[in-house]
Amino acid sequence: MTQSPDTPPLTASKAWQQLARHAEGHRDIDLNGLFRQDPDRAGRYTLETDRLSIDFSRQKVTPETLTLLYQLAEQQRVGQCIHELLSGVKINTTEDRAALHTALRSDNGSLIVDNINVMDGVRAGLSRMAEIVTALHEGRLRGWTGKKFRTVINIGIGGSDLGPRLAAMALHSYCRDDIDVHFVANIDYQDLHASLGSADPETTLFIVASKSFTTLETLTNARSARQWLAEHQCMEPARHFIAVTTNQAAALEFGVDPGNILEFSDWVGGRYSLWSTIGLPVAIAIGMDKFDELLHGARTMDEHIATAPLQENIPATLALIDVWNANFLGAETLAVIPYDHALSLLPDYLSQLLMESNGKNVTRQGQPVDYDTGLIVWGAAGTNGQHAFFQLLHQGTRNIPVEFLVAVNPNVDNADHHEKLVANCIAQGEALMTGKPDNSAEPHRNFPGNRQSTTIMFDRLTPAVLGELLALYEHRTFVQACIWDINAFDQWGVELGKVLAGTIMQEFESGRASGDHDAATYRLIERYLKYRN
Numbered sequence: 001m002t003q004s005p006d007t008p009p010l011t012a013s014k015a016w017q018q019l020a021r022h023a024e025g026h027r028d029i030d031l032n033g034l035f036r037q038d039p040d041r042a043g044r045y046t047l048e049t050d051r052l053s054i055d056f057s058r059q060k061v062t063p064e065t066l067t068l069l070y071q072l073a074e075q076q077r078v079g080q081c082i083h084e085l086l087s088g089v090k091i092n093t094t095e096d097r098a099a100l101h102t103a104l105r106s107d108n109g110s111l112i113v114d115n116i117n118v119m120d121g122v123r124a125g126l127s128r129m130a131e132i133v134t135a136l137h138e139g140r141l142r143g144w145t146g147k148k149f150r151t152v153i154n155i156g157i158g159g160s161d162l163g164p165r166l167a168a169m170a171l172h173s174y175c176r177d178d179i180d181v182h183f184v185a186n187i188d189y190q191d192l193h194a195s196l197g198s199a200d201p202e203t204t205l206f207i208v209a210s211k212s213f214t215t216l217e218t219l220t221n222a223r224s225a226r227q228w229l230a231e232h233q234c235m236e237p238a239r240h241f242i243a244v245t246t247n248q249a250a251a252l253e254f255g256v257d258p259g260n261i262l263e264f265s266d267w268v269g270g271r272y273s274l275w276s277t278i279g280l281p282v283a284i285a286i287g288m289d290k291f292d293e294l295l296h297g298a299r300t301m302d303e304h305i306a307t308a309p310l311q312e313n314i315p316a317t318l319a320l321i322d323v324w325n326a327n328f329l330g331a332e333t334l335a336v337i338p339y340d341h342a343l344s345l346l347p348d349y350l351s352q353l354l355m356e357s358n359g360k361n362v363t364r365q366g367q368p369v370d371y372d373t374g375l376i377v378w379g380a381a382g383t384n385g386q387h388a389f390f391q392l393l394h395q396g397t398r399n400i401p402v403e404f405l406v407a408v409n410p411n412v413d414n415a416d417h418h419e420k421l422v423a424n425c426i427a428q429g430e431a432l433m434t435g436k437p438d439n440s441a442e443p444h445r446n447f448p449g450n451r452q453s454t455t456i457m458f459d460r461l462t463p464a465v466l467g468e469l470l471a472l473y474e475h476r477t478f479v480q481a482c483i484w485d486i487n488a489f490d491q492w493g494v495e496l497g498k499v500l501a502g503t504i505m506q507e508f509e510s511g512r513a514s515g516d517h518d519a520a521t522y523r524l525i526e527r528y529l530k531y532r533n
């Protein structure tokens, strides 16, 4: 969406200014008082879909705050942005492409972009994926000695790793037990080594997942995997590799069989690619039917964001509250605490989604921003986090909004454990808000309370729930970007470090620091060269 040149900067705009004035009298607002004034607050500030219930009543918002936030959304034309996202407008302007991850889970017959029906490619990708999954499960795909594959190792990083890795772990109770799926991302050899250690070369299939097929970590690991096969006298390494990429030429050059290359389109952003053929390891782990349920869940959220009015729109409302917390109440981070061990990787996944998408310092028109963008997302599974960093959440000096996620029913049944888990989740939100009355004799025992949180509850972590949840976070990220007027779909900020690493690797090879560095870098290179074995 292009802004007209005479649009005022965001911070000078009417809606932003109104929120800034409103925030003046609001910073010390008493959440407990808001509940006393409005006994129905918890119900009023809970939004629901068939699968998710999102209670944001413990956020520091009043009806007036929400009205002003929705005005900000209108001003920033969030509805129009959503329409452009879903209809394939090239909103990723710096890369001149659409961001069409929603097409990957759409059941529409057609969506024309650049005179092409992108749904044809989506369907072709899914059916090729289904063929591979079925062939693997039925034992028709076999290794070089004719044995069935028992281990699949997905080699990828960032978006080609985190989404599938999260989904496979989250849905572990749906996973087949005749095949082990591993994920290797880090260029640190320990990562690959750990997976190879338990694998049998004759029954191991590697998926090389890389949108660009140029990523240093992924290609280094893929080459080492090929080397490992060679060391085990593998006669036909090509049978042991599937590539998932937009760069067919590079995959062919690596030596992947043309029939083993699964493509996807360049309008799928890496961190939004779980729904594409990048989801192959997930489909292998849980089966194609369950993968379809994951897509279906995401589609439900796509339909919701497209049709729900702003005031009932869950991703939009949560994004606006994020903006309120970040830009008006001084919150710098968002702690995500899933009280569901299967969602332990959610904070990592969300770090990439929110921080790579919205860690931007210029607007879509290339103007520097004079407001904070991009929440710092962090967290860990409950209850583990309680025994680590919750101290700071309860008694520290910082304002850290917390997001709890919890299933009413567990996937792995044990009522005793589960009741304790859920009780702890609910108790933490209560403790953060209500605190404990002052005890001036022992001030170290005081709990100031009045700390905000949101609780997302669902019945059970099914593929559809996971799909809906992840799509909710994707859309929330996008709405934040619309408000901040930034491009959520590029990631130029990762380039410089890659280029510099290339230069340093050349110096490692030549055994000499070139001197074309700052003094600290130079010294570190010298030190490494001096002491390496």
Ligand code: F6P
Pocket: 157, 158, 159, 160, 209, 210, 211, 212, 213, 214, 215, 218, 270, 271, 356, 491, 494
């Ligand atoms: O370096 C960042 C990044 O480009 C991410 O955006 C992406 O998800 C990751 O690297 C992996 O990229 P690829 O799938 O092309 O290997």
